[in-house]
Amino acid sequence: QVQLVESGGGLVQAGGSLRLDCAASGRIFGFNVMNWYRQAPGKQRDLVAAITSGGNTNYANSVKGRFTMSRDNAENTATLQMNSLKPEDTAVYYCSLRMLNRDYWGQGTQVTVSS
DSSP states (O other), rough: OOOOEEOOOOOEEOOOOOOEEEEEEEEEOSEEEEEEEEEOSSSOOHHHHHHHEEEEEEETTTTTTTEEEEEETTTTEEEEOOOOOGGGGGGGEEEEEEETTTEEOOOOEEEEEEE
């Protein structure tokens, strides 16, 4: 069973930076994609960034140029570096892993950006 644990959320002022980490455990193999999603109160859960096991990345337009996602395949970890944060980035951020057409999710971590 794959488990994901996020860490690194918190409160930051607009313009500041935060780093989110995701640690995956269990049997992870072959082609897979790690993702960061976010969900603000009353809104749907949206994809923020994704990275394949080969290192290809994809970002939502709203975070391009500000957020950077990376991963360490040997350690089964993923990181989301968030810079120039805006109040509209406030949300619960979820790490997910897609492998063999199955999605695994972490419990989420709160990011709050004050204006």
